[in-house]
Amino acid sequence: MKISREDVLKVAALANLELTDAEVETYRGQLDDILTYIDKLNEIDTSCIEPMTQVVTASADGSTSTLREDVVVRSDVITEVLRGAPDPAPLYFRVPRVIEK
Amino acid sequence: MSAATAWTIPEVRAALDARKISARELVNEFYGRIDRRNPELNVYLALSPERAYAQADRIDAAIASGDALPSLAGVPLAVKDVISTRGIPTTCGSRILEGYRPPYDATVVTRLEHAGAIILGKTNCDEFAMGSSNENSAYGPVRNPVSPNHVPGGSSGGSAAAVAAGLAVVALGTDTGGSIRQPGSFCGIPAIMPSYGRVSRYGLIAFASSLDRIGPFARTVRDAATVMSALAGRDPADSTSAAIPVPDYAAALGRSLAGLRIGIPDDYFAEGLDHEVRQKVESGIRLLEKLGCRRVSIRMPNTDYAVAAYYIIATAEASSNLARYDGVRYGARVPGATLIEMYQKTRGRKFGAEVKRRIVLGTYVLSAGYYDAYYLKGQKIRSLIARDFRKAFEQVDAIITPTSPVPPFRLGERTSNPLEMYLADIYTVTGSLAGVPGISVPSGKTSGGLPIGLQIYGPAFGEERVLQLAHAFEQAGGAEL
Numbered sequence: 001m002k003i004s005r006e007d008v009l010k011v012a013a014l015a016n017l018e019l020t021d022a023e024v025e026t027y028r029g030q031l032d033d034i035l036t037y038i039d040k041l042n043e044i045d046t047s048c049i050e051p052m053t054q055v056v057t058a059s060a061d062g063s064t065s066t067l068r069e070d071v072v073v074r075s076d077v078i079t080e081v082l083r084g085a086p087d088p089a090p091l092y093f094r095v096p097r098v099i100e101k
Numbered sequence: 102m103s104a105a106t107a108w109t110i111p112e113v114r115a116a117l118d119a120r121k122i123s124a125r126e127l128v129n130e131f132y133g134r135i136d137r138r139n140p141e142l143n144v145y146l147a148l149s150p151e152r153a154y155a156q157a158d159r160i161d162a163a164i165a166s167g168d169a170l171p172s173l174a175g176v177p178l179a180v181k182d183v184i185s186t187r188g189i190p191t192t193c194g195s196r197i198l199e200g201y202r203p204p205y206d207a208t209v210v211t212r213l214e215h216a217g218a219i220i221l222g223k224t225n226c227d228e229f230a231m232g233s234s235n236e237n238s239a240y241g242p243v244r245n246p247v248s249p250n251h252v253p254g255g256s257s258g259g260s261a262a263a264v265a266a267g268l269a270v271v272a273l274g275t276d277t278g279g280s281i282r283q284p285g286s287f288c289g290i291p292a293i294m295p296s297y298g299r300v301s302r303y304g305l306i307a308f309a310s311s312l313d314r315i316g317p318f319a320r321t322v323r324d325a326a327t328v329m330s331a332l333a334g335r336d337p338a339d340s341t342s343a344a345i346p347v348p349d350y351a352a353a354l355g356r357s358l359a360g361l362r363i364g365i366p367d368d369y370f371a372e373g374l375d376h377e378v379r380q381k382v383e384s385g386i387r388l389l390e391k392l393g394c395r396r397v398s399i400r401m402p403n404t405d406y407a408v409a410a411y412y413i414i415a416t417a418e419a420s421s422n423l424a425r426y427d428g429v430r431y432g433a434r435v436p437g438a439t440l441i442e443m444y445q446k447t448r449g450r451k452f453g454a455e456v457k458r459r460i461v462l463g464t465y466v467l468s469a470g471y472y473d474a475y476y477l478k479g480q481k482i483r484s485l486i487a488r489d490f491r492k493a494f495e496q497v498d499a500i501i502t503p504t505s506p507v508p509p510f511r512l513g514e515r516t517s518n519p520l521e522m523y524l525a526d527i528y529t530v531t532g533s534l535a536g537v538p539g540i541s542v543p544s545g546k547t548s549g550g551l552p553i554g555l556q557i558y559g560p561a562f563g564e565e566r567v568l569q570l571a572h573a574f575e576q577a578g579g580a581e582l
Contacts, residue, residue, distance in 0.1 A: 015464040018449025027461050033520050038409040041478050051480030055311055055536040056298035056343050080204040086434035093429050098440045
């Protein structure tokens with residue numbers, strides 16, 4: 001067994017995810033299966049292989065830079081963005097108190 | 102399929118030009134069909150009639166004043182619900198975004214509307230595009246229009262089914278590990294995943310940013326090519342979109358295949374491949390040979406490691422991308438006594454089972470002590486898979502594989518074992534990791550009449566080649582093999 005109940009709870013806490021006891025048990029078993037399967041990657045020696053961190057490289061698209069000029073543009077979206085918020089208090093998003101008095 | 106349901110882009114244009122139908126009447130016709138079929142198929146999650154009729158009226162006005170029409174004028178379009186559409190509900194198939202209306206349009210939406218397309222509505226999909234059957238949608242599964250007891254594939258199942266059922270002429274899907282190609286295969290229509298960087302992802306709600314791509318479903322390869330020309334190209338709003346010139350993809354169609362080398366990777370025709378799928382894909386390869394292609398046996402030795410590498414990288418990126426759903430700025434909120442409790446309850450109760458499973462896995466592979474063993478290892482294997490493709494394309498012009506190792510399966514048949522579902526992504530995740538383009542085209546049917554797909558991979562930014570082969574295959578009767 002690669003994964004314990006405590007491992008799942010620790011990861012769920014890192015991910016801010018409330019899980020029921022039943023979910024913890026189900027995911028524990030399923031992750032165990034998946035990680036056991038993933039272990040097959042250890043069949044390959046990758047000590048001399050570079051990780052692939054970019055898909056389209058600068059050389060592939062023939063350009064040396066994809067960075068644009070740093071120009072200030074007006075972004076007037078506050079009203080529209082707040083319209084989609086669960087608890088707006090213009091001009092802010094309201095959340096439960098985080099700072100004690 | 103009766104002629105009345107089988108609109109293609111050239112047929113729409115011909116009917117508009119001949120004044121046989123107005124764009125407004127065409128929209129009426131499609132909404133009528135949707136009213137009749139959607140209760141059974143569950144293809145559309147939201148319709149956008151106000152926007153559709155406004156666009157139709159602009160097209161009709163252009164026709165009335167004799168203006169030149171753009172390439173997709175009046176073409177009814179369905180958009181997968183992970184792509185942002187201003188003011189139109191966009192849920193990603195999730196309860197956590199119930200009621201969310203984006204304040205802006207994705208670049209692909211702007212581009213297709215600019216080309217004259219008419220957005221009918223948003224299509225159902227696996228939650229946050231995570232799934233291969235469309236059974237992970239919070240709004241119920243989509244049924245396969247070819248056989249309603251079967252899944253349409255996923256995650257872009259709604260978009261594939263919309264086109265296959267004649268509820269849109271073309272549709273946009275997204276592909277992270279096969280989510281365009283596999284539902285295209287299951288629903289019996291052409292479906293293309295462009296190269297990474299070919300189409301802007303601005304406004305696509307992210308699943309795995311180094312893998313996500315947007316591409317079209319269509320009734321014909323020619324239609325897919327026409328949509329691709331409108332979609333492709335550099336977008337200043339997406340720094341990963343490439344500044345490579347966009348060809349007229351439809352112009353490449355019809356060129357002879359004589360002398361093209363097609364690579365057949367032995368590693369893809371191994372254990373686990375369904376007997377009928379193997380037979381029909383082999384018939385498909387023989388058809389390509391008859392059309393002048395030269396068959397070359399190739400090796401892609403790291404194929405067997407692709408699914409494991411994919412599920413490390415995709416879930417790691419997803420766990421990071423989905424951290425933004427916390428009940429603060431948009432979508433649903435479940436109240437809690439503290440901020441953290443609010444986050445935990447909102448995410449725990451509004452995300453579905455598959456999304457939570459992937460967040461847990463992705464967080465695990467990125468967590469302290471496991472990063473090197475899993476995430477870094479996955480990225481190294483990704484290098485090897487990309488190298489397999491580069492080496493293959495030194496020898497061949499295209500690679501031919503099955504799209505899926507299995508034909509469409511029944512609803513509920515595969516939901517109990519997630520790993521088994523992941524393993525069926527084997528032929529599509531390889532190209533996702535490598536960044537190359539791939540198309541699925543219909544290649545015969547099972548004895549039970551279910552569609553089978555043949556996949557054609559090309560080198561990065563080689564969409565023209567892929568479309569040329571797929572078009573010739575389709576015209577030579579590939580679907581009826």
